[in-house]
Amino acid sequence: METIQLRNTKVSDVAEATLLFQGKPYALKDYPMFPAIFNSGADRRLLKAGRQVSKTMTFAADIISRALLTPYYPMIYANTSAAQTTSFSTSKLDPFLVHSPIINRSLMLNKNVIDNVFNKRFANFAEVRLTYFSETADRVRGNTGFAFYVDEVQDMLYDALIDAEECLSAAPHPKFMYAGTSKSMITPLEYFWGMSTQKEWLIQCEGCNKYNVPSVENIGAKGLICKSCGKALNTYLGFWHAFGKEGAEYDGFRIPQIILPLHCCSPEKWVNLLQKLDKYPDYKIKNEIMGDPLGEGESLITEELLRSITRPGMHPPVQKDGPTCGGASYMAAGIDWGGGGGSGTSRTVISIYAANQAKPEYRMVAGKIFTSGEPTKHLQEIARMLNAFQVTHVYADHGGGNFAISQLAELMPQVSIVPIMYTDQAAPLRWDEKARRFTTNRTNMIDNFIGDIKKMHIRTFDWEEFEPYAMDFLNVREDTIGEDRGISKRVWRRIPSAPDDSLHSMLYGWLACRILCGYTEFTAA
Numbered sequence: 001m002e003t004i005q006l007r008n009t010k011v012s013d014v015a016e017a018t019l020l021f022q023g024k025p026y027a028l029k030d031y032p033m034f035p036a037i038f039n040s041g042a043d044r045r046l047l048k049a050g051r052q053v054s055k056t057m058t059f060a061a062d063i064i065s066r067a068l069l070t071p072y073y074p075m076i077y078a079n080t081s082a083a084q085t086t087s088f089s090t091s092k093l094d095p096f097l098v099h100s101p102i103i104n105r106s107l108m109l110n111k112n113v114i115d116n117v118f119n120k121r122f123a124n125f126a127e128v129r130l131t132y133f134s135e136t137a138d139r140v141r142g143n144t145g146f147a148f149y150v151d152e153v154q155d156m157l158y159d160a161l162i163d164a165e166e167c168l169s170a171a172p173h174p175k176f177m178y179a180g181t182s183k184s185m186i187t188p189l190e191y192f193w194g195m196s197t198q199k200e201w202l203i204q205c206e207g208c209n210k211y212n213v214p215s216v217e218n219i220g221a222k223g224l225i226c227k228s229c230g231k232a233l234n235t236y237l238g239f240w241h242a243f244g245k246e247g248a249e250y251d252g253f254r255i256p257q258i259i260l261p262l263h264c265c266s267p268e269k270w271v272n273l274l275q276k277l278d279k280y281p282d283y284k285i286k287n288e289i290m291g292d293p294l295g296e297g298e299s300l301i302t303e304e305l306l307r308s309i310t311r312p313g314m315h316p317p318v319q320k321d322g323p324t325c326g327g328a329s330y331m332a333a334g335i336d337w338g339g340g341g342g343s344g345t346s347r348t349v350i351s352i353y354a355a356n357q358a359k360p361e362y363r364m365v366a367g368k369i370f371t372s373g374e375p376t377k378h379l380q381e382i383a384r385m386l387n388a389f390q391v392t393h394v395y396a397d398h399g400g401g402n403f404a405i406s407q408l409a410e411l412m413p414q415v416s417i418v419p420i421m422y423t424d425q426a427a428p429l430r431w432d433e434k435a436r437r438f439t440t441n442r443t444n445m446i447d448n449f450i451g452d453i454k455k456m457h458i459r460t461f462d463w464e465e466f467e468p469y470a471m472d473f474l475n476v477r478e479d480t481i482g483e484d485r486g487i488s489k490r491v492w493r494r495i496p497s498a499p500d501d502s503l504h505s506m507l508y509g510w511l512a513c514r515i516l517c518g519y520t521e522f523t524a525a
């Protein structure tokens with residue numbers, strides 16, 4: 001293996017010196033905004049990009065350069081689907097690895113090399129594992145790495161992403177790189193962007209000396225123009241300027257299509273872009289060309305709907321005829337464990353229901369939203385409540401709650417405690433005998449739950465006490481992911497800065513009631 005002098009070498013220099021793309025050296029001279037991204041020392045780099053700005057190629061170049069620079073370096077790459085990850089592996093990583101002679105000789109020619117679509121282990125034992133997730137981190141959880149590359153991050157469920165990042169919990173200096181194209185304001189991408197350095201490619205006008213932050217007003221008939229005087233702008237004179245906090249944990253770069261020479265300096269591409277301006281709807285122009293979000297997703301759950309299931313004058317705990325609530329067939333509870341998600345937006349919530357087998361009616365008779373702290377700190381109080389209501393079945397979220405679940409089971413051996421895991425499986429609900437838990441399609445089961453609220457099969461106590469639970473429901477939006485890649489699917493997303501634990505706690509409790517009472521027909525998506 002040849003040795004390469006790499007000390008004090010910039011990652012972008014390594015990429016340019018070693019990588020070949022389509023038979024030509026990988027050169028960043030026409031990508032003047034990219035060296036800063038390669039060389040940023042931040043622990044978390046963020047690319048908020050338009051479509052077709054070479055962000056995926058940048059991921060591939062970054063991964064391979066760091067593999068070359070750092071023997072034994074384990075990396076993880078994740079996209080949102082098997083197809084997307086396969087495409088990255090075979091049409092971005094592979095061409096670089098095969099066609100770049102230095103890279104090929106240094107990293108690929110050794111009997112210990114593993115060269116699979118989902119796993120590449122190089123001659124120096126640097127490694128990249130390739131995976132995918134969107135609704136749950138279950139597939140990703142077993143991996144460990146020192147660096148994590150997350151592509152199309154706007155389509156991932158924030159809670160799943162936080163869970164997936166645990167793969168780096170043992171890394172001495174965990175490094176993250178995220179990229180995506182914004183759609184709505186409620187994506188993890190926008191959430192991270194808000195906490196980032198928010199760097200914009202500023203271009204000074206050579207006519208009036210004003211600085212331009214790229215926007216739709218910079219789109220002239222033949223290329224980029226100054227917003228103030230209309231003179232042509234030279235994107236090669238641009239530089240990154242932070243509008244967020246300098247030194248923020250996330251080093252964020254916004255890359256709209258229009259600043260790339262590939263687009264703004266090519267008459268052909270520019271005509272193409274102008275045509276899109278004419279025929280694209282506003283949101284597509286904002287998303288795909290400018291890399292900006294539009295709107296906050298749709299909220300189909302209203303306060304009015306939630307008020308409709310409350311029972312005025314019924315103050316919890318509802319203990320009509322003692323703790324079993326009027327001869328209920330079953331007493332069940334749902335628990336969503338807090339802890340994940342950070343920033344005070346994830347709390348443990350318990351919802352206790354009384355269910356009658358005779359008709360589909362599930363009455364939430366008590367509950368508690370624990371303010372903060374580890375789930376295990378609330379176990380004594382949870383056990384007290386379960387005892388008081390003679391609850392026999394508890395359905396609780398599996399993600400991140402494993403430890404709490406086993407402790408609760410130890411504390412209350414007489415109660416059946418069933419883990420629930422959200423997935424993106426096709427079937428609405430499945431029993432996993434090996435893991436002894438239910439798995440459920442997240443979108444689909446939330447649909448069914450909201451459907452039962454609309455039918456008023458779920459009832460709860462007075463609004464005065466129910467309001468804090470209801471507020472969590474209002475933090476949830478319907479969104480569509482992957483439509484630009486032809487894999488469009490509807491999902492439920494929470495605003496990352498706001499909690500939604502009450503909804504899930506109530507859903508788990510309701511699901512327990514339905515299963516116990518035998519109402520197990522769920523509407524499929």
Ligand SMILES: [Zn+2]
Nearest residue numbers: 205208226229
């Ligand atoms: Zn000007």
